[in-house]
Amino acid sequence: MDGEAADVALAQSGDGRAFERLYRNHVPRVHGLVRRMLDSADADDVTQDVFVRAWEKLHTFRGEAAFGTWLHRLAVNVILGRRKTVGGERKRFHGDADMLDEVAGRHEAPEHGVDFEDALSRLPEGARQVFLLHDVEGYRHEEIAQLLGIVPGTSKSQLHHARMALRKHLDR
Amino acid sequence: MQDQWTDRLSEYVDGDLDAAQRSTLEAHLVDCGQCRATLADLRRVVDRARAMDERPPARDLWPGIAGRIGLSTDDLAVRRTRRRISFTLPQLIAACVALIAVSAGTARLVSNKASTPSTTASAPSGLTAVQAALWSKADSSADQELDELRLALAEGQRSGQLNPATVRKLEGSLAVIDSAIAEAKRALALDPQSPYLNHHLADTMRRKLEFLREANRVATART
Amino acid sequence: MLFALVAAAGLMLNQDTDTTFAVRQGQRLEVSDFGGSVVIKSWRQGSVRVRATHGSRDRVTVSTEGATVSISASSRHGPAMVDYEILAPAWMPISVSGSPSAEVTIEGSEAEIAVETVEGAVTVIGGRGNIALKSVEGEVSLTGAKGHIELNSVDGSITVKDCSGDITAATVDGEISLLDIESSDVDASTVDGSIEYDGTITDGGRYRLTSHDGDVSVSMPERANASISVATFSGSFDSYLAVTLGPGQKSKHRFTFTLGSGGARVELESFDGSIRLVRPGQIHQQNEE
Numbered sequence: 103m104d105g106e107a108a109d110v111a112l113a114q115s116g117d118g119r120a121f122e123r124l125y126r127n128h129v130p131r132v133h134g135l136v137r138r139m140l141d142s143a144d145a146d147d148v149t150q151d152v153f154v155r156a157w158e159k160l161h162t163f164r165g166e167a168a169f170g171t172w173l174h175r176l177a178v179n180v181i182l183g184r185r186k187t188v189g190g191e192r193k194r195f196h197g198d199a200d201m202l203d204e205v206a207g208r209h210e211a212p213e214h215g216v217d218f219e220d221a222l223s224r225l226p227e228g229a230r231q232v233f234l235l236h237d238v239e240g241y242r243h244e245e246i247a248q249l250l251g252i253v254p255g256t257s258k259s260q261l262h263h264a265r266m267a268l269r270k271h272l273d274r
Numbered sequence: 275m276q277d278q279w280t281d282r283l284s285e286y287v288d289g290d291l292d293a294a295q296r297s298t299l300e301a302h303l304v305d306c307g308q309c310r311a312t313l314a315d316l317r318r319v320v321d322r323a324r325a326m327d328e329r330p331p332a333r334d335l336w337p338g339i340a341g342r343i344g345l346s347t348d349d350l351a352v353r354r355t356r357r358r359i360s361f362t363l364p365q366l367i368a369a370c371v372a373l374i375a376v377s378a379g380t381a382r383l384v385s386n387k388a389s390t391p392s393t394t395a396s397a398p399s400g401l402t403a404v405q406a407a408l409w410s411k412a413d414s415s416a417d418q419e420l421d422e423l424r425l426a427l428a429e430g431q432r433s434g435q436l437n438p439a440t441v442r443k444l445e446g447s448l449a450v451i452d453s454a455i456a457e458a459k460r461a462l463a464l465d466p467q468s469p470y471l472n473h474h475l476a477d478t479m480r481r482k483l484e485f486l487r488e489a490n491r492v493a494t495a496r497t
Numbered sequence: 498m499l500f501a502l503v504a505a506a507g508l509m510l511n512q513d514t515d516t517t518f519a520v521r522q523g524q525r526l527e528v529s530d531f532g533g534s535v536v537i538k539s540w541r542q543g544s545v546r547v548r549a550t551h552g553s554r555d556r557v558t559v560s561t562e563g564a565t566v567s568i569s570a571s572s573r574h575g576p577a578m579v580d581y582e583i584l585a586p587a588w589m590p591i592s593v594s595g596s597p598s599a600e601v602t603i604e605g606s607e608a609e610i611a612v613e614t615v616e617g618a619v620t621v622i623g624g625r626g627n628i629a630l631k632s633v634e635g636e637v638s639l640t641g642a643k644g645h646i647e648l649n650s651v652d653g654s655i656t657v658k659d660c661s662g663d664i665t666a667a668t669v670d671g672e673i674s675l676l677d678i679e680s681s682d683v684d685a686s687t688v689d690g691s692i693e694y695d696g697t698i699t700d701g702g703r704y705r706l707t708s709h710d711g712d713v714s715v716s717m718p719e720r721a722n723a724s725i726s727v728a729t730f731s732g733s734f735d736s737y738l739a740v741t742l743g744p745g746q747k748s749k750h751r752f753t754f755t756l757g758s759g760g761a762r763v764e765l766e767s768f769d770g771s772i773r774l775v776r777p778g779q780i781h782q783q784n785e786e
Contacts, residue, residue: 158647457710465750
């Protein structure tokens with residue numbers, strides 16, 4: 103049993119210090135995911151929500167997947183749950199093409215120096231979330247479609263558009 | 275400049291094209307330098323996505339989390355409550371779970387399946403002896419915490435914070451959990467290696483811990 | 498004659514407060530009660546009306562601090578027992594705390610709801626977003642809510658009907674009934690009581706129902722895609738669907754099997770009760786019988 107599995111077992115039984123160690127190990131990636139998915143000033147709050155929820159749901163973790171995988175799935179649920187409560191979901195998949203062109207267009211002028219992360223943050227929310235879920239978090243299109251309430255075909259085309267927009271912002 | 279294949283390149287990168295589409299596209303790639311360049315870019319985008327810079331948040335979020343899950347606070351009453359639920363019990367449970375998880379499937383560790391944890395404390399070797407010792411320690415910690423809960427309940431009753439009927443109900447619920455724990459332990463004694471029974475016992479003991487924590491919180495809450 | 502006297506005594510002891518005040522979007526309502534009943538209903542006005550029945554020496558206080566409008570009552574000796582009837586705009590998030598006892602009923606809300614009471618039932622119809630209902634000694638019932646739902650009791654049953662979102666329900670000594678649910682994340686656990694679930698089994702969803710001493714029943718559509726894990730020590734398993742176990746899918750107290758593509762994960766555990774997969778609607782029928 104590795105150190106993390108022991109910490110998970112300890113935390114499952116109520117050990118706060120073990121849970122703090124899990125938090126320290128995973129917070130950089132979770133915070134990154136939250137920050138990029140939501141692109142808002144609430145990233146700290148939502149990251150806290152993720153870990154509070156992880157503490158509450160920890161007993162359901164049975165070690166079938168790595169703890170990090172479980173945590174990220176839970177984080178995605180919290181993030182998307184948040185999106186629903188702020189009522190933003192209806193707008194996400196409209197007008198994306200124009201905005202993608204805009205992001206891509208900006209890149210034709212490299213002197214403006216928009217780096218990869220900046221470009222990602224400027225993607226429309228729908229394309230950005232599909233890109234993060236697929237290329238960073240490893241979700242399949244069917245799962246993304248389910249999570250975001252779209253069809254898998256939309257997920258595929260959003261992903262392609264996002265990648266095409268981002269390719270001009272690769273660090274050369 | 276895009277051609278009909280450009281839009282399929284992401285699917286190609288992800289292995290989502292069927293065999294026929296793939297070979298047609300690959301034939302096209304031989305002739306089309308632009309598609310080859312785009313494909314290389316898309317692959318770099320995917321690689322770049324996986325290598326994004328991860329840094330901790332600018333401010334430490336742990337104190338906020340710890341506060342929300344009841345792990346730390348300056349409130350003396352809550353701190354007292356927390357002390358009652360010391361980490362001794364959960365750590366013991368966790369140690370047990372960890373040992374069990376490690377040994378699952380390694381039959382050689384369990385020399386005598388029929389022996390019960392309570393009678394194997396002096397067994398020369400084997401997991402059940404360790405289990406027995408740990409469970410017995412966990413039990414004595416739980417007993418101690420239970421005494422403290424009783425004091426808190428009595429205190430709550432005196433202050434009018436809890437009705438006598440509520441105290442009786444809480445004690446009844448505790449009895450329900452304790453009897454479930456006793457049943458799970460008896461079952462585990464018959465089958466110490468069963469992952470389900472080990473998890474179930476750990477789960478039920480966790481429930482007891484949560485229950486004690488909640489009961490303490492209710493009994494010591496201020497209006 | 499006796500009746501008239503009792504009524505007169507009641508008039509002398511009790512007093513009604515009836516006050517209405519304007520609220521604005523973004524504010525939330527907090528009610529605390531030391532003992533009594535709290536009934537909150539929605540109306541279309543942009544104001545809150547508080548009607549309270551209480552002793553003549555008790556005072557009901559409405560105060561605003563930041564975005565929070567608080568309603569509480571006090572007597573000379575501390576908090577007071579009051580029966581509240583409150584009308585509030587549906588958009589207004591509500592939080593109610595009742596200790597040591599309060600019966601809480603909330604109807605028609607379209608906002609977040611948090612209720613915590615020690616002794617007394619909690620009944621909520623409506624609610625959106627985060628919904629957390631907790632009673633130590635009382636039944637918890639939620640109908641027609643959408644969002645992130647968390648329900649807790651210690652010595653009481655939990656009933657959820659016609660709700661959507663992720664649902665966590667836990668009690669120690671009571672049944673859990675989840676009917677007409679639309680969810681991809683359900684976690685229900687009790688120590689002594691049965692659990693029933695009739696709702697969606699969604700690809701990618703996770704459903705975990707565990708009891709120590711009680712039956713666990715799940716309605717499972719014939720064409721469901723689910724990977725199902727069943728664990729029991731001395732209980733039984735019964736399914737209206739044919740179940741085939743592959744090699745390596747069975748251990749002494751647990752077995753797993755797959756329906757369709759296995760997209761949803763369903764974990765069913767009962768140490769000492771029967772676990773049943775039933776036809777959709779069958780749980781409803783049994784409840785009606």
